[in-house]
Amino acid sequence: MSSTPSKAKAVLSLGRIYCDMVFRGLDEMPQLGRELFARDFTMTPGGGALITAAHLSAGGRASALLARFGTDALSMALAGQIEALGLDLQFLDRHETAGPQMTVVMVKDNDRAFLSRRAGHARPASFEDALAWPEAGHLHIAEYATLHEMRDAISAAKARGLTISLDPSWDDELIRDPLFFERTTGVDIFLPNQEEARALTGREDPREGLAILAQHFPIVALKCGGDGAMLAMDGKVISLPSPQVRVIDTTGAGDAFNAGFLNAWLDGAEPEACLAAAIGAGSCSVQASGGTGSLVGLA
Numbered sequence: 001m002s003s004t005p006s007k008a009k010a011v012l013s014l015g016r017i018y019c020d021m022v023f024r025g026l027d028e029m030p031q032l033g034r035e036l037f038a039r040d041f042t043m044t045p046g047g048g049a050l051i052t053a054a055h056l057s058a059g060g061r062a063s064a065l066l067a068r069f070g071t072d073a074l075s076m077a078l079a080g081q082i083e084a085l086g087l088d089l090q091f092l093d094r095h096e097t098a099g100p101q102m103t104v105v106m107v108k109d110n111d112r113a114f115l116s117r118r119a120g121h122a123r124p125a126s127f128e129d130a131l132a133w134p135e136a137g138h139l140h141i142a143e144y145a146t147l148h149e150m151r152d153a154i155s156a157a158k159a160r161g162l163t164i165s166l167d168p169s170w171d172d173e174l175i176r177d178p179l180f181f182e183r184t185t186g187v188d189i190f191l192p193n194q195e196e197a198r199a200l201t202g203r204e205d206p207r208e209g210l211a212i213l214a215q216h217f218p219i220v221a222l223k224c225g226g227d228g229a230m231l232a233m234d235g236k237v238i239s240l241p242s243p244q245v246r247v248i249d250t251t252g253a254g255d256a257f258n259a260g261f262l263n264a265w266l267d268g269a270e271p272e273a274c275l276a277a278a279i280g281a282g283s284c285s286v287q288a289s290g291g292t293g294s295l296v297g298l299a
Contacts, residue, residue: 005163005266009137010062010088010299012162014153015049015146016122017067019100020076022251022290024107038106044290045078046103048142048169051252051291054085055259055281058295061266065090066130068120070099073213085292091133093124110226110247122146127153131160138162138266139158140258147183154186165189167258168196175199181216189265190217191258194224210237221261221278223254229279233271240275245283252291257282 021151025039031267049067056063065087069075071094078100083089100277101119122145130136139157141147147154147166157164166187177183184190190213192200197209206222207230213220215230222230228241260281264274288294 003117005138005268009266010064010133010135011053011056011140011262011266012064012066012091012133012136013049013056014052014066014124014127014150015083015142016047016058016101016119017045017050017065017078018047018103018116019074020044020046020103020251020290022105022107022249024249024289026106026108029106029108029113029154040289042263042293044292045082045100046252046291047101047266048167048252048255048258049140050082050085050087050261051255052140052142052167053087053218054261054292054295055285056258056263057086057088059259059263059281061259061263062135064091064130064133064136066091066120066124066127068093068095068124069100070094071096072099075099081292085295087190091124091126091130093126095125105251107249107251110250112250122149128156132155136160136162138262139164140180140262141166141187142255143167143171144174144177144180144184144222145169145171148174148177151183156185158186163188165191165258165262167191168200169180170196180189187217189219189221189262191221191254191261192223196263197222207237217283219265221257221275223257223282225250229257229275231271231275233274236271238275240272240279242279243283245287247286249289249293250286251289253282253285255291256285256294
């Protein structure tokens with residue numbers, strides 16, 4: 001039912017670049033009229049496209065970041081960190097008005113909250129050139145918001161013979177889009193978390209939600225946080241736990257999970273091995289601050 005993976009091919013990772021301002025060490029979440037002080041702070045480039053591409057690259061998979069990126073002072077401040085990740089940046093669309101999307105990440109215990117401001121449109125001018133790149137075999141769409149703006153992304157990638165994955169990435173305005181399943185037709189691998197699955201299916205039980213999602217996508221890998229993950233693939237449902245690790249920051253762990261799954265799947269691994277690789281990548285990510293913190297020094 002699913003498309004055949006391209007083992008030696010590169011991944012195009014499509015989405016917005018974020019500037020993640022991560023505040024850790026909070027005893028409580030902010031309240032109106034009060035000021036809190038975090039014990040730790042990190043500013044790092046983020047966004048699902050960048051984080052997934054970075055973890056793919058660290059895993060030995062050629063991955064090109066397909067995004068818009070600014071020439072403003074904040075973008076330049078992040079440029080060195082992005083270049084250090086070892087990504088292929090040939091399709092980075094540099095434009096003076098394409099500054100990073102700002103996100104404040106507030107981390108308390110093992111969970112976090114985000115506050116973001118949208119930054120311009122998502123479509124890079126390099127999109128068609130990237131799809132025509134002979135090395136490309138797979139397109140990863142890091143957020144439904146990007147696909148919502150780029151309605152032709154799936155059909156254009158399919159026309160080039162690419163397989164496609166999608167992480168919906170929580171968005172209050174779009175997660176309950178009544179046309180969500182219609183607009184995601186053609187996606188080979190769907191990578192939601194439990195909250196997104198509940199919003200899309202209306203089911204509290206993750207197995208029930210997974211069953212509904214599997215009616216729309218050939219492969220569904222459902223992230224269940226500290227409880228591990230579940231996979232619906234080839235008519236089977238597989239569930240694996242997460243290892244017990246010291247959690248520092250869960251920011252970007254889902255994107256690391258995506259990279260682990262895609263890297264194994266593109267190598268032709270069996271379903272259980274794909275899920276185990278995904279959980280392993282996500283578990284490694286939570287042990288450092290920021291979505292690419294666990295990769296520092298690896299590139």
